[in-house]
Each structure stands twice: as C-alpha cells, then as structure tokens.
Amino acid sequence: MSTKTPDVVTSAAATLRRLDLHDPGDEALFRRAHAEVQVPAEHWLLGERAAPRSADDLLTAARLETTYETTRGVALGTNGAPVGLWMVELPLRDNLDNAYIGITVAPGHRRRGIGTAMLDHVEGLVRATGRTVVQTWDGMPTDPQAEDPTTAFATARGYTSSLPSLRSDLDLDPPGAAGIERALAPLDAELDGRFDVATARRESTDGTYRLVTWWGAVPEEHLEDRAALMQRMSTDAPAEDMAIEEEDWDGARVREDEAICRAQGKTVVETAALHVPSGRLVAFTMLAVPKATPDLASQWDTLVLTEHRGARLGAAVKAANLRALVERFPALRRVTTYNAASNAPMLRVNFAMGYHPVLRTTCWQRRLETTDAHE
Ligand SMILES: CC(C)(COP(=O)(O)OP(=O)(O)OC[C@H]1O[C@@H](n2cnc3c(N)ncnc32)[C@H](O)[C@@H]1OP(=O)(O)O)[C@@H](O)C(=O)NCCC(=O)NCCS
Structure with missing residues (x-):
C-alpha cells in the first residue's frame, strides 16, 4: 500500500x-x-x-x-x-x-x-x-446513560455492529494466589469428579486427558497441533455477522507470534489438553502479561475442539493456566477477558468467578461498494 x-x-x-x-x-x-x-x-x-x-x-x-x-x-x-x-x-x-x-x-x-x-x-x-470489508473494534461504555461517540459516529458512517461483545475484568480479592484460588472455586466445582485432585486437576480421572503448560514457546512436538488449533479458532469461535474466513496457520506463523511477544518483553503462558490415546492437543488457552504492567493479565484465546466438548476441558485448561501464571506473578491483581455477548455459558462461568463487565465492544463493519459516494 x-x-x-x-x-x-x-x-x-x-x-x-x-x-x-x-x-x-x-x-x-x-x-x-x-x-x-x-x-x-x-x-x-x-x-x-x-x-x-x-x-x-x-x-x-x-x-x-x-x-x-x-x-x-x-x-x-x-x-x-x-x-x-x-x-x-x-x-x-x-x-x-x-x-x-x-x-x-x-x-x-x-x-x-x-x-x-x-x-x-x-x-x-x-x-x-x-x-471490500472494513472492520474496526472499538469500545463503548456499559452505562447506557454515558456519552457514546463510537456508536453515533460508526452508525452515521454506515457501519453495523457485527459481533457484540463484552470486556470483563476479574479484580483479584485479595491480589495474587489467594485471589486466584477464590475465583477458581466455581471452576473447581465443575471439574469435580472429572479431573483428579490428586494430580492438582491436571489429569482426567479416566486418564483420557492430560494438561501440558509451557511459557513463551510451544514445545516442538506440539507445534503443528497448536497451529491447527489456532486455525480452528477462526472457524469455531462465534462470529455472528462478522466477515471472517478460515485463517491459514502453520508452525512458522505460531513462531512469528512468539518472536513478537518475546521482542515486546511480554510473558505468555499456555495450557493445552493432550488427548492421551491419540497424543494430539485438543484444547488450549493463553494468558499474557505485558512488560509494563506485570500486575495485569489478559486472557487470550481459548478453544476446545468440538469433538472434545462436554468434558470440561475449557474449565480445566483455564484453571491450570491461571494457577501457573500467579505462581510467577504473585502480585497479579487483575485479569481481563473479552467474550461475545451471546456466549451465555462462557459469561455464566466468568461471572461466577467474579468477572464483571467494564466495556461493551463490537466489530463495527462496513462493506465498501465500488459505487460509494464517499471518496
Ligand atoms: C468516534 C470518533 C472517532 C469521532 O471523532 P470526531 O472527530 O469527534 O468526529 P466528527 O467530528 O467527524 O463527527 C462526525 C459525526 O459523528 C457523530 N458523532 C461523533 N461524536 C458524537 C457524539 N459524542 N455524540 C453524538 N454524535 C457524535 C455526529 O454525527 C458527528 O457529526 P456532527 O458533529 O456534525 O453532529 C471519536 O469520538 C473517537 O476517537 N472515539 C474513540 C475511538 C472510536 O470510537 N473510533 C471510531 C470507531 S468507528
């Protein structure tokens, strides 16, 4: 360009x-x-x-x-x-x-x-x-009375809200490990009987799944699986009216993202679920902590492959990942997450953990016509 x-x-x-x-x-x-x-x-x-x-x-x-x-x-x-x-x-x-x-x-x-x-x-x-498709993510206040220039401006320019979403924050009370344990109680309750307390809930009681955690770089033996999971994020996450095609992921693209995070001084921790019989990764989740704000974490992507849903793998990987993170960042005081507003099951779990909405957001989208008057 x-x-x-x-x-x-x-x-x-x-x-x-x-x-x-x-x-x-x-x-x-x-x-x-x-x-x-x-x-x-x-x-x-x-x-x-x-x-x-x-x-x-x-x-x-x-x-x-x-x-x-x-x-x-x-x-x-x-x-x-x-x-x-x-x-x-x-x-x-x-x-x-x-x-x-x-x-x-x-x-x-x-x-x-x-x-x-x-x-x-x-x-x-x-x-x-x-x-032909222009997209932009921007935030609007949760208070319906508050001034909202974004919606007024975007709609006046022909943009429509294609994926209404929420940013929610988990304010750890108290900060650090004790706050994480408190927040994880509802997830632990969901995992009860399915994930073994004796293995710190890192193995399913029937031996089908085992959790693997790493920092910064996907272990070489899981690289292709991890790329495939990212590709599935683009097709399996809720998109509603947002125009998105399947993304093209391979190991090199995963490594490029890792290199950028390293260069930014960002800490990224991931926990994945290994399906023991096949040796393949079937779920993963990511948390990131920016260099400048080591007390604030962001919950990035989480995915469970459709064929492995219902086994509480989402709760299992998220809980294990948060526990890993807080060990290295004992002063952690906030985790931020974004969810589609329509994703009721995910929001229910998050709210039970103590997440609360702090921002509405959406992908504002407009299709450009070749005959558009605006130039
Ligand atoms: C949205 C934003 C870019 C508007 O910038 P701006 O310079 O104030 O916009 P303009 O002066 O060109 O406004 C154009 C029209 O948008 C609408 N608009 C913009 N802000 C508005 C507000 N606070 N309330 C109502 N209408 C508003 C009006 O129709 C306005 O025309 P008018 O002033 O003649 O009534 C700015 O508020 C901003 O940076 N917001 C945060 C980021 C963002 O939302 N980006 C846009 C995503 S699509």
Missing part, C-alpha cells in the same frame, strides 16, 4: 500524515501521538481500568509482523500537534477481502470533523487496495 498512497493529505479539519515507522523522526511523532491521543482516549473511556498497549508494543509488532501489513498515520492540528491517530492493517495470508482500521481522536479535539477526515482517508486507502 505504502508506495501508492500520498504521505500527506490536508483537509479543513486536520493534516493527515502517513508515518514511516523506520524513520526516527516519524517514530518520535508516533510516540508523541500515542501519548497525547491514544492514552487519553482510553482513559476517557475506562478511567483507571485503561491499559493501552504501549507504543513500544505497537512499534515492535508493526516492524516484525509478516502476516499483516500495517500503515499508521497521524492527524495534526494547525500548530502541528497530534490530534488524531489512524491505521490500516491488511491481512496478507488469508481474509484478503478484509481491512482492519483504527481511528482515534484526542478527547479534547472531538466534534470538529477530524474523525470524519481520517475515516474518509482510511476508507480511500482501503478502496485503493481493492478490499
């Missing part, structure tokens, strides 16, 4: 500039915009629960990733200060009709047309690639 698009576009609302993240001057501008736009925007929405990805994290991902091509840019006000941030991310291995975008305006600069200028620009960039 970068070779075909203009570096600078000026509109009445702002000057939009594409950034070359390999250039030190542009990197500095990105860091400034991140601090002055992205961080305040997340604090505006979430208060002390805001945990924006660090600028370092984003820069590292953009430089190392080969699965996606990411273009980032800023909106500058008349005095040259950043007032907005935008990005376009193109999947390169699969989902070739899709483009993920991001548009953020600094809270003190809203309702002056900057968001509109950035979205016009970004949609134009997407259209130039020939892609």
